Amino acid sequence: MTTESKYAARVIALLCIAEVLSMTGFAAYPAMLPKLHDDWGFSNAEAGFVGGSIFFGYMLAVPFLSSLTDRIDARGVFAASCCLTASGTAGFALMASGVMSGALFQALTGAGLAGTYMPGLKVLTDRVEGPRQARYIAFYTATFGVGTSVSLLAAGMLSGTLSWRWSFAHLASGPLLASLVVLLGLHAKAPHGVHHRPWFPPIGAVLLQREIRRFILGYAVHCWELFGLRSWMVAFIVFSYAMAHDAPALSATEAAALINLFGLAASILGNEAAGRIGRTKWIAGILATASVMCWLAGMASSWTWWLMLAVLALYFMVVMADSAALTTGLVQASPLAQRGAAMAVYSLFGFGAGCLSPLVFGMTLDFAGGSNSSWAWILAFGTLGSGGLIWSVTARPDMK
Template identity: 40%
Template sequence: MLLTQVLSIMGFACYAASLTLIQTEWHLSHFESGFLASSFFLGYVAIVPLATTLTDKIDTRQIYLSGGIAAGLGLFGMGFLASGFHDAWIYLMLHGAGISATYMPGLKIISDRVKIGEVTRHISFYTAFFGIGAASSYFISGLLIESHGWRYAFMVTSIGPTLAGILAWVGTQKLPHEKSLWDVHFEMSDIFPLQRWKKVLAVKEATGYMLGYAAHSLELFASRSWLVAFFTYCATVASPDNAFPMTATVIATMINLIGVPASIVGNEMALRIGRHRWVYWIMIGSAISGIALGAAVHMHWSILLILALLHSIFIMADSATLTAGLVISVPQDIKGSAMGLHSVLGFGGGLLGPAIFGAVLDITRLLHSDSWIPAYASIVVWGLLFIFYTQFSVWKTRRSHQS
């Protein structure tokens, strides 16, 4: 499943790696470019409630296979058919819808089958491998774009999620209680399981982790979507004696890779000092490092790289902690629905993040200011708001019970 995780998101960073090229070719504003990045998450949020709720009812491998095929079709359509903003968002949305049927269902496949050891460690490795997949996507996309153009990159990377779906199907076995997709009666409650979501939200501990995941995902996916564009801009305005020694996509690959150990080590630290305390400190560090990165546009490339790596470490250090905390805080019978709501809120944040970042870039440049600082501030502030809210509301109840 770790291999399928990497393959499933082979095309995840293809748009981010080609954003500046597509923006120039189609004459897009920063907001339009950001909205296209958000289209992936629009598709994800639209389908993930159904995909994850059905994991409590049917063979999860069938969901994963369907998602892999849909994601592949979205990527191929973007490369082969897209002709402008008006239709590109549809293909990117299809890609996101497909990934929604692989990411959390893949985690469900693992959590239902692994019964030994500390379950949060298995979860932390799975979520960390998202970073490996994203890094691979940046690197592969960058090579393909440089050699054959962005359309070719989308078409080639469409192979990844399709292959992931096939491997998940043949590499894992159906559980005795799981039914076939064709043997299950579907209801509207399967798409929007409001009653089951109410049960999830009644667990205040779980609610806190989901809100934290929303703030985390907004910052993560906004920064990832604009990372290549940010370093491309920095390289453009750099003086001749401050030339960047590597391409923006290679830098993005490095930044994503550093997030892998950060996520795993972060979960271990959370087990030792407490999840709440760990999440709070990490979100504060992420906010500080994010604004510092936005302010460092004209600094030496080595300082920029260090700040970007530091920001990535802080962003990813609570990723596994938030998801693992959610999984172990809800009863088994609503775990699939809990994962679905977790994804809706998290990737809902991912939906807003890139568009917010792009809109702030447009607005501040109209005001003739250095726009990267407010752009980064607009995505890190949500973590600080989460800390303030949970300190006095959601997690306050649990602390009073423990005292």
């Protein structure tokens, strides 16, 4: 292994570790949603509102934080944002008492996430270039799923013996450790374009670039589906388990964590396939497939528990199969000095969609009969795939 390869491997390893640690509180709310639903007595729409608030906070903060990485070292943005994430998770533990306060601290956690996920990618692309960069990006973006799985597992284990407040409090330590990993493990590096980039991303100028716009809109429909699914996955498994005739071998949080891990391989292999088949063609095919699979996953609630989990896992893998392909396409299509701004707009649209999706899912549950109705779950799952089908149809002229 060459010195350059060793350096790249070290950067990737440190960033992946830091990303996982920074996300320990990310899935705490959906993992504990059944408990919170009983304690707070809110509707499914209110539950979806709180669940989507983490993405609302992300959406508000990401234009500034990601664009900031074109002016200052992204490493500093990552480290400071980890402290913000820890504050949101700890605040939820100490002070959340209902819908509005819960949403506030979820939004604060999301604002911190806005300064870690995409700025972490900027840390990577500022330090590692060359022909293997696309593969490195795929590994890093896939780590988001690992972080989600670790968060689900940790939240499930802690809530089994502790109250939900103490569980949230313990999970707040992860982002603080992530900050230390990045500050102590990586050297400082001045970003490209530091002297002339604006503090806020030029959204209009970014969207005028046709190729970049295609990936941004693709990411929006991807996040609509992914974050809607992640926000309600544990609650759906709990509902399905209640109808099972035999005892499931996995708890709901363990099953959700395992399913999220399957997304790691799907994202990495999907990026490899996109490089061979054609990026737009691959993404369009995946989004079209997911728009059908979402209905099948919703129908699986009354099936044998292991078959339900298998279908849910397959659906999640399809959803994740275009994740790294979209992000890699965005990075490769963006001029070097504008990459932070492009990432900011990319995240703004993606996590903006992710903010609305859990709410629409919950509203659909309420409208169609509530979370104890199989038909309501089918319709709620159906809302996840609508945007992907539209994108895949409109992208046909761009397929090569």
